[in-house]
Amino acid sequence: ETGVTQTPRHLVMGMTNKKSLKCEQHLGHNAMYWYKQSAKKPLELMFVYSLEERVENNSVPSRFSPECPNSSHLFLHLHTLQPEDSALYLCASSQGWTSGYEQYFGPGTRLTVT
Amino acid sequence: AQSVTQLDSHVSVSEGTPVLLRCNYSSSYSPSLFWYVQHPNKGLQLLLKYTSAATLVKGINGFEAEFKKSETSFHLTKPSAHMSDAAEYFCVVTPSGSARQLTFGSGTQLTVLP
Numbered sequence: 434e435t436g437v438t439q440t441p442r443h444l445v446m447g448m449t450n451k452k453s454l455k456c457e458q459h460l461g462h463n464a465m466y467w468y469k470q471s472a473k474k475p476l477e478l479m480f481v482y483s484l485e486e487r488v489e490n491n492s493v494p495s496r497f498s499p500e501c502p503n504s505s506h507l508f509l510h511l512h513t514l515q516p517e518d519s520a521l522y523l524c525a526s527s528q529g530w531t532s533g534y535e536q537y538f539g540p541g542t543r544l545t546v547t
Numbered sequence: 548a549q550s551v552t553q554l555d556s557h558v559s560v561s562e563g564t565p566v567l568l569r570c571n572y573s574s575s576y577s578p579s580l581f582w583y584v585q586h587p588n589k590g591l592q593l594l595l596k597y598t599s600a601a602t603l604v605k606g607i608n609g610f611e612a613e614f615k616k617s618e619t620s621f622h623l624t625k626p627s628a629h630m631s632d633a634a635e636y637f638c639v640v641t642p643s644g645s646a647r648q649l650t651f652g653s654g655t656q657l658t659v660l661p
Contacts, residue, residue, distance in 0.1 A: 437590070476637070476651040523590055535581060536649070538590035 436460065437539035439524050445545045446514065454509040454542045456524030462537070464530040465507040467499060470521040470541070482507060483530050514546045549574040551640045553652035561660045566610075566625040568655045570638035573619060580621045581639040582612055585654075591637065597621065608632070633659045 437458045446452050458465065467479040481489035482501040496518075498510040507524055521543050525536040554569040572578060579598045583591040595606025602614045612623045621638060638652040 439590075473653075475653045478649060525591075535593045535596055536591075538583075538592070540588070540590045 437524060437526055437537050439522075439539035439542050441542060442540065443543045443545075445547060446511070447547055448514060448516075450514075451510070451512040453511065454522055454524075454544075456507040456509075456539055458505055458507075458524075458526035458537070458539075460526060460528075460537060462526040462528050463504055464527045464534075465501060465504075466525040466527075466536060467507065467509055468523040468525065470523055472520075476523070480509075481530065488530070511544075514544075516546050519544055519546045549576075549578065549640050549642055549648070549650050551638050551650050551652040553636075553638050553655050555655050556653065557656045557658065559658040559660060560628045562630055563627050566623070566628045566632065566657065568623040568636050568638075568657065570621045570623065570652060571619055572621060572638070572640045574640055574642055576642040578640045578642055580612075580614060581641075582606065582610070582621075582623050583637045583639060584634045585637065586634045594623070594636075628657075628659045630659050630661065633657055 440455045464483045466481050469477045469479055478491050479493045480499045496513050500508040521541045523541045524539040527534040527536045551572045560566055581596045582594040584594050585591045594610050595604045595612055597604045597614045605611045610623055610625050612621055614621050635654045635656050637654050639649050641649045
């Protein structure tokens with residue numbers, strides 16, 4: 434595997450379910466990110482981890498819970514979601530988190546909340 | 548504060564004709580600017596980036612962009628469109644010093660007609 438991978442690629446869950454999204458980067462990067470991409474809206478940055486420490490949390494509801502056990506893996510734990518949480522969730526990584534470091538994106542997980 | 552405006556939500560060109568995707572930005576600091584492309588059901592791929600070096604930036608697949616500080620613009624161009632260029636394109640700005648504060652434009656959908 435190369436680059437940034439995400440599993441699952443598609444997920445359908447009810448509002449009372451608990452599920453997790455997984456992201457893995459094979460690039461030796463130090464920073465990882467979660468984004469939400471909804472139809473007709475710009476990408477929204479949700480969380481940033483640098484060297485396994487959360488450095489950014491953009492007012493995301495507590496029903497989204499990130500976890501970064503090491504610099505290669507990032508999880509997004511989901512519980513009691515709402516239909517408006519249906520979106521494409523993208524993971525990204527970068528070598529550093531100062532300006533000039535481009536982010537490399539995974540293919541995303543398409544989440545549908547029923 | 549920073550923002551980015553993609554002036555066209557949809558652009559349609561014929562194969563073999565030039566492509567112009569427009570992006571204006573505002574930033575309180577010397578920005579870094581990026582263009583990403585997203586094909587259907589795929590993650591975002593970096594096309595090119597500007598980080599205060601040469602103002603004319605060349606990217607992958609024949610794309611290039613010119614940073615014009617006086618016009619606060621970073622338009623993306625390609626001399627000759629190919630069918631495989633059909634995708635959504637995102638202009639992204641980040642202030643100098645922090646890649647975690649990426650701000651994405653709302654995207655431009657490029658259609659290439661045969």
